[in-house]
Amino acid sequence: xxxxxxxxxxxxxxxxxxxxxxxxxxxxxxxxxxxYVQYSRQRLQLLLRHISRESIKGFTADLNKGETSFHLKKxxxxxxxxxxxxxxxxxxxxxxxGSGTKLNVKP
Amino acid sequence: xxxxxxxPSHQVTQMGQEVILRCVPISNHLYFYWYRQILGxxxxxxxxxxxxxxxxxxxxxxxxxxxxxxxxxxxxxKIxxxxxxxxxxxxxxxxxGTSYEQYFxxxxxxxxx
Numbered sequence: 001x002x003x004x005x006x007x008x009x010x011x012x013x014x015x016x017x018x019x020x021x022x023x024x025x026x027x028x029x030x031x032x033x034x035x036y037v038q039y040s041r042q043r044l045q046l047l048l049r050h051i052s053r054e055s056i057k058g059f060t061a062d063l064n065k066g067e068t069s070f071h072l073k074k075x076x077x078x079x080x081x082x083x084x085x086x087x088x089x090x091x092x093x094x095x096x097x098g099s100g101t102k103l104n105v106k107p
Numbered sequence: 108x109x110x111x112x113x114x115p116s117h118q119v120t121q122m123g124q125e126v127i128l129r130c131v132p133i134s135n136h137l138y139f140y141w142y143r144q145i146l147g148x149x150x151x152x153x154x155x156x157x158x159x160x161x162x163x164x165x166x167x168x169x170x171x172x173x174x175x176x177x178x179x180x181x182x183x184x185k186i187x188x189x190x191x192x193x194x195x196x197x198x199x200x201x202x203x204g205t206s207y208e209q210y211f212x213x214x215x216x217x218x219x220x
Contacts (some may be wrong), residue, residue: 004149032207034207042213043198043212044150044211046207093162094163095150100150
């Protein structure tokens with residue numbers, strides 16, 4: 001069965017510090033993994049998709065099939081990065097979301 | 108840029124009452140979805156809808172739930188007899204096809220008292 005795990009409910013870092021939001025998944029096939037972000041009082045927005053391998057707002061994520069992980073990273077956090085981040089696995093036209101990590105970037 | 112909209116933003120209802128949550132998907136989209144997020148928990152898939160019928164539903168989506176596209180623009184989720192555990196944020200999403208490109212609405216917070 002598909003499952004997405006985000007072990008940290010809250011991650012607090014200072015501005016300029018590196019950030020890594022952890023995501024592990026359980027899936028028997030080839031996963032399609034995504035990161036969604038939800039800023040305060042806003043809707044869920046797609047942040048990035050593993051296949052695109054692009055960097056959005058300075059964030060990157062690498063799929064590690066050996067460790068079944070898809071951690072989200074940013075070398076230098078900004079205050080505007082403060083938000084809820086959800087890792088999600090896409091399968092058969094629906095998403096399986098992790099429980100989310102709240103990132104708090106302190107000035 | 109077109110967006111998915113949802114009304115109301117917050118609905119308070121008493122246990123046992125019927126509620127209808129409304130969504131207006133993006134106009135040229137063909138697939139519609141409802142997800143639910145109980146406070147502090149993960150966003151969970153409820154149902155997908157295509158061509159005026161349910162294409163898939165989760166085990167959460169029991170007989171108390173129904174979805175409908177009553178006209179060309181609205182997509183509704185009805186809970187026939189609400190329970191306390193139905194209190195959650197309900198997100199509608201739409202996509203142009205069967206792809207990951209699901210666009211989410213802002214959500215409706217349902218509080219059952």
